[in-house]
Amino acid sequence: MLNISNLAKSYGPVRVLTGINLEVKPHDVVAVIGPSGSGKSTLLKCINFLEKYDEGEVRFGGRLVGYTENKGHRRLAPEHDTNRLRAQMGMVFQNFNLFPHMSTLENIIEGPIQVKGVSRDEAIAHAEQLLEKVGLTAKRDVRPTKLSGGQQQRAAIARALAMRPEVMLYDEPTSALDPELVGEVLTTIRDLATEGMTKVIVTHEMSFARDVATRIVFMEAGRIVEEGPPNKIFTNPDNARTREFLARVLHN
Incomplete structure (x- = not known):
């Protein structure tokens, strides 16, 4: 479904992604973990071309995202073509x-x-199904200012699902929430994961990543350092930096 090859991204002189290679198959739930500033959110934004990448490529369903190629030359794709692909990525x-x-x-x-x-x-019929799914039926006619942070994030999840995407991208979906509200959002995402939708989730919630993901990707300094199934990464990672990160985070 997603194939990322040799992806690189810089902001001016600062290199934030280097040599990213990642394949996401249908029904995969990929949790991307790592320290702050390792490029996790930038990777997500390159996947749906909210950020232009400089080198390499992102392919979604075999189609190049954000660019067109002709005789070895690459140029930006028409905006409507990129938007058409984005509409399939919640x-x-x-x-x-x-x-x-x-x-x-x-x-x-x-x-x-x-x-x-x-x-x-x-649209209303589908939205009402989604509101029930995320536990917000009673908040149908309420504006966001009257919702808690957890309720707002669950509404945002329903809004993304309303487009009937083929893959869902979550960028640290609990980072802006008060600690007591984190659980309700994670429970919603966990329930949705059982339905088989393909997901890429950037998260700092290690127990959630271990429970939900089919594969863990650990990033450091703009690179993928290690990836593998949760039981391997969390119990016996190969890379010393992965071991150091998990030991510190899980201890805290």
Whole structure:
């Protein structure tokens, strides 16, 4: 579903991603872990081309994301082509980015109606199913300012799912939440993971990553240092830096 080859990204003179190679197959749940500043969020944004990458390539369903190629030359793809691919990748951000002047339901139906041309009745019917799934049926007509942080993030998850994406990308979905609200969001994502949707999750929640992921990717200084199944990475990692990171994080 996703194939990332030799991906590199810089901000001016600062190299933030180097030589990233990663394959995500259908139904994979890939948890990306690592210290702050290791390039995890930038990797997600390159996947759906919210950030332009400088070298290498990202392919989604075999299609090059963000660029077109002709006789060995690469140029930016037309925006509508990139948007068409983005519509198949749901994105949940650290901050919820809900429209404050819209109700929870209106936030969820806006994308399907405006981007996919879904009828309002169909969009509402699907949104109500999603509200039930994320436990927000009672908040259908409430605006985001009246929701807790955990409720806002669950609404954001429902909004992303409303586009019927083929893959979900989560960028530290609990980092902006108070500690007592983290559990409800992780429970929602964990429940959705059992349904088989492909997911790439950047997270600092190690126990959650161990429970939910089919594969762990550990990043350090813009590189993938190690990857493997959770039982291998969390109990017997090969790389010394992975062992050091996990020992410190799990101890804390």
